[in-house]
Amino acid sequence: MNIKEKDSLYIANTYARFPIALKSGSGSLAYDDDGNEYIDMATGIAVNTFGYSDTEWVRAVTEQLNLLQHTSNLYYSEPCVKLAEMLCEKTGMKKVFFSNSGAEANECAIKVARKYAAAKKGEDCYKIITLKNSFHGRTITTLAATGQDVFHKDFLPLTDGFIHCEANNCEELRELVKKNNVAAIMFEAVQGEGGVLPLTKEFVETIFDLAREYDILTIADEVQTGNGRTGKLYAFMNYGVKPDIFSTAKGLGGGLPLGATVLGSKVENVLGNGDHGSTFGGNPIACAGAVNILSRIDEELLNGVCEKSNYIKEKLTAAKGVKSVSGLGFMLGIETEKDASEVIAECRKNGVLVIKAKNKVRLLPALNIPEELLIKAVDVIIDACK
Numbered sequence: 001m002n003i004k005e006k007d008s009l010y011i012a013n014t015y016a017r018f019p020i021a022l023k024s025g026s027g028s029l030a031y032d033d034d035g036n037e038y039i040d041m042a043t044g045i046a047v048n049t050f051g052y053s054d055t056e057w058v059r060a061v062t063e064q065l066n067l068l069q070h071t072s073n074l075y076y077s078e079p080c081v082k083l084a085e086m087l088c089e090k091t092g093m094k095k096v097f098f099s100n101s102g103a104e105a106n107e108c109a110i111k112v113a114r115k116y117a118a119a120k121k122g123e124d125c126y127k128i129i130t131l132k133n134s135f136h137g138r139t140i141t142t143l144a145a146t147g148q149d150v151f152h153k154d155f156l157p158l159t160d161g162f163i164h165c166e167a168n169n170c171e172e173l174r175e176l177v178k179k180n181n182v183a184a185i186m187f188e189a190v191q192g193e194g195g196v197l198p199l200t201k202e203f204v205e206t207i208f209d210l211a212r213e214y215d216i217l218t219i220a221d222e223v224q225t226g227n228g229r230t231g232k233l234y235a236f237m238n239y240g241v242k243p244d245i246f247s248t249a250k251g252l253g254g255g256l257p258l259g260a261t262v263l264g265s266k267v268e269n270v271l272g273n274g275d276h277g278s279t280f281g282g283n284p285i286a287c288a289g290a291v292n293i294l295s296r297i298d299e300e301l302l303n304g305v306c307e308k309s310n311y312i313k314e315k316l317t318a319a320k321g322v323k324s325v326s327g328l329g330f331m332l333g334i335e336t337e338k339d340a341s342e343v344i345a346e347c348r349k350n351g352v353l354v355i356k357a358k359n360k361v362r363l364l365p366a367l368n369i370p371e372e373l374l375i376k377a378v379d380v381i382i383d384a385c386k
C-alpha cells in the first residue's frame with residue numbers, strides 16, 4: 001500500500017490533501033518522495049519562518065533536545081523565560097502565557113478578556129465582537145469566535161457570547177458596541193483563511209477609539225500574521241496601534257508547535273495561580289527554536305520582506321489572468337480568472353507549491369527566501385495564471 005492509500009485508511013478524513021508526499025527540504029526547496037523538487041511558497045501555512053531544516057534553527061533545537069526535552073510547568077525553565085522576555089521587549093507587552101497552537105493561544109486570550117471584564121464591569125459583561133469572515137481556530141470556543149458559518153454547522157451549540165461584525169464596517173461596529181455589553185473586540189489585521197484581506201486603517205482606528213471610549217479590551221489574533229509575516233514583527237504594527245492582548249503561534253515556533261498569548265499592562269495580572277495551564281505549553285525545545293527565530297527577525301530581514309513583497313505584487317498585478325493581489329508583506333492573495341485550484345495544480349506540476357485561501361491563490365514564502373528562487377517561483381505562477 002502506498003502512503004496515499006494508507007492515509008485514507010487510517011487518518012480521519014478531515015483534510016483534502018494535495019497529491020504529493022513531502023519527504024525532505026532545505027530552505028525554500030522541498031522534495032517529494034519521488035524526488036521531485038519544489039520551490040515552497042507556502043511554508044506549511046506560514047509556519048516554517050526560515051524554510052525547511054534551517055541550519056541555525058536546527059542547531060538551537062538540537063542543543064536543547066540534547067539537554068532535556070520537557071520539564072512540565074512545575075519547574076522553572078530557561079528557554080521559555082528567555083522567549084517571554086524577548087516577546088515583551090520587542091513589543092512593549094508585559095507577560096506571556098505559552099501553549100501549543102493558535103486555537104489555544106486564542107482560548108487563553110478569551111479567558112483573560114472574560115475575567116477582566118467580569119471583575120471590572122460585572123459578570124454580564126462577557127460579549128466579544130469578532131469579524132465576519134475571520135478565522136480563530138477549531139475548538140468549540142474559537143469556532144464560536146470564527147465568523148464563518150461553514151465552520152459552525154454540525155457542531156452546535158457553540159460557546160455563547162460572540163457577535164460578528166462585518167470587517168471594515170465602522171458604522172456596524174459602532175452600533176454593536178453601543179447595543180451590547182462588550183468585553184473585547186478581536187481581529188486579524190489581515191484575515192488569512194478568509195481570503196488574505198487586510199483591514200483598513202480607518203477600521204482598526206475605529207476599533208481602538210471605541211475600545212478607549214467604552215473600556216473594551218482589544219485582542220489581535222496574530223497567529224498567521226505574526227512573527228514578521230506582514231513585513232513588521234506583528235501586523236498591528238502596520239497600523240500604529242497596540243492591542244491589550246495578542247495571540248500568536250504558526251511562525252513563532254518555526255516548525256514546532258508553540259502558541260503564545262501576550263498580555264499588555266492592563267491585563268498582565270488578570271490570570272492568577274491555577275486559572276489556566278498547559279502540560280506542553282512553553283516546551284523547552286519549541287521555545288529554544290523560537291528564541292532563535294525571533295532573534296533573527298530584524299529590520300534588515302523585514303525590509304527584505306517588504307521589497308520582495310513589492311516585487312511579487314508588481315509582477316502579479318500586471319500579469320495576464322490576474323484580477324487582483326491583496327495582502328501585506330509575505331502574506332499575499334491572488335485573485336485569478338481561472339479557478340484557484342487549477343492555478344495551484346499547474347504551479348505544483350511546474351515545481352512551485354502554493355495554497356488556497358477562499359477563491360484566491362495564497363502565497364506565504366519563507367522570510368529569507370533567496371531572490372533567485374522567488375523570481376523563478378513568480379514566473380511559474382504568472383504562467384499558471386494565463
Ligand SMILES: *Cc1c(COP(=O)(O)O)cnc(C)c1O
Nearest residue numbers: 101102103135136137192223224
Ligand atoms: C491558523 C490560525 C488559527 C488556528 O491555529 P491552530 O494552530 O491551527 O490552532 C487561529 N487564528 C488564525 C488567524 C489562524 O490563521
